[in-house]
Amino acid sequence: LVVFGTVFGLAGTDHLRRDLLIPLLWGTPVALSFGLLAALGTTITTMIIAGIGTWFGGWVDSLIQRITQINLVLPFLPILIMVGTFYSKSLWVMLGMTILLSIFGGGILTYRAVFMQVKESPYIEAARAYGASNSRVIFRYLIPRMIPLLIPQLVVLVPTYVFLEASLAVLGLGDPTLPTWGKVINDAYSNGALYQGEYYWVLEPAILLMVTGLAFALVGFSLDRVFNPRLRGL
Numbered sequence: 001l002v003v004f005g006t007v008f009g010l011a012g013t014d015h016l017r018r019d020l021l022i023p024l025l026w027g028t029p030v031a032l033s034f035g036l037l038a039a040l041g042t043t044i045t046t047m048i049i050a051g052i053g054t055w056f057g058g059w060v061d062s063l064i065q066r067i068t069q070i071n072l073v074l075p076f077l078p079i080l081i082m083v084g085t086f087y088s089k090s091l092w093v094m095l096g097m098t099i100l101l102s103i104f105g106g107g108i109l110t111y112r113a114v115f116m117q118v119k120e121s122p123y124i125e126a127a128r129a130y131g132a133s134n135s136r137v138i139f140r141y142l143i144p145r146m147i148p149l150l151i152p153q154l155v156v157l158v159p160t161y162v163f164l165e166a167s168l169a170v171l172g173l174g175d176p177t178l179p180t181w182g183k184v185i186n187d188a189y190s191n192g193a194l195y196q197g198e199y200y201w202v203l204e205p206a207i208l209l210m211v212t213g214l215a216f217a218l219v220g221f222s223l224d225r226v227f228n229p230r231l232r233g234l
Contacts, residue, residue, distance in 0.1 A: 012200045015191045023179035024204060030178050031212070034095060035162035041099040042107070043154050049103065050111035051142045054119060055134060064108065071104040077167070084173035091175035094168060098161065107153075111146060118145045148227035156220035159213035166209055181205035 009019030053064040083097050118124065119142070127137050168174060169182025170189075188194070188201040 011204055012198070014187060014201065020184065020201065020204065023184050024181065024208065027178075027180045027184065027205070028208070030091070030180050031162045031165060032158070034091060034165045035158040035160070038095055038098050038102070038161035038164075039154050039157040041095075042102040042105075043150055043157065045099070045103050046105065046107045047111050047143060047146055047150060048138075050108045051115055051138045051146075053108075054112050054115035055138050055142060061112075064104070068104040068108050071101065072106065074101070076101055077164075080164075080168060081171065081173060084168060089173055089175055091165070091178055091180075094165070094173075094175075098164065114146060114149065115142055118142055151227060152220045152224035155216055155223055159216045162212055163209060166205075181208055 009021055011019065011021035011024055014020055049064060053061040079101060080094060080097055084094065087093065124137065124141055127141055132141075165174075165180060166182030166185070169180050170186050172186055174180055174183040174186065182205070184205045185202055188198070193199070193201040
């Protein structure tokens with residue numbers, strides 16, 4: 001039995017008379033989880049690889065630098081589009097490819113520059129003098145010095161990956177089983193929302209994306225002032 005009538009929703013309705021508030025709310029943890037997991041996986045793995053390459057030097061550092069240079073040349077978004085088109089649109093597959101392609105990025109060069117300075121510190125020489133192992137020096141002495149720089153950068157990276165997931169969903173490469181903000185925008189375009197004057201269908205997820213980016217940016221800048229004393233007087 002199909003009963004036609006007037007249907008209302010707190011966030012409006014789509015072409016099938018479904019309340020848009022449901023996908024917007026359900027898409028919030030999906031988008032934030034994707035951004036947080038991608039940021040965590042990328043920054044932590046990149047930092048560890050940079051620390052290993054800086055400490056051992058030689059061919060290990062050279063190999064990491066060559067892989068980084070090659071990866072920086074590769075087009076990031078087209079590769080994800082190819083994976084989503086020819087292999088799978090699963091959110092977890094996209095998450096894994098995002099982390100894999102982002103590990104050897106520009107962050108390795110930044111971390112390496114800081115690790116090169118820390119490597120020459122007196123307490124590192126003291127650790128080597130009393131016979132500390134390579135793993136102990138890397139994970140107990142080198143990497144902890146990077147945490148004040150890591151946390152603000154981690155927070156700022158979260159909306160970057162949230163926007164990336166939304167961009168893939170807008171292009172039709174979103175996970176078919178999970179509601180996301182980008183998928184809502186894609187559905188709006190596919191069903192002619194702008195031509196019918198249903199601007200709320202596009203504006204609501206777009207506003208959520210902008211608010212998310214602004215919120216994480218403000219938190220990141222605040223944490224940068226906390227962990228970087230030189231910025232407190234500015």
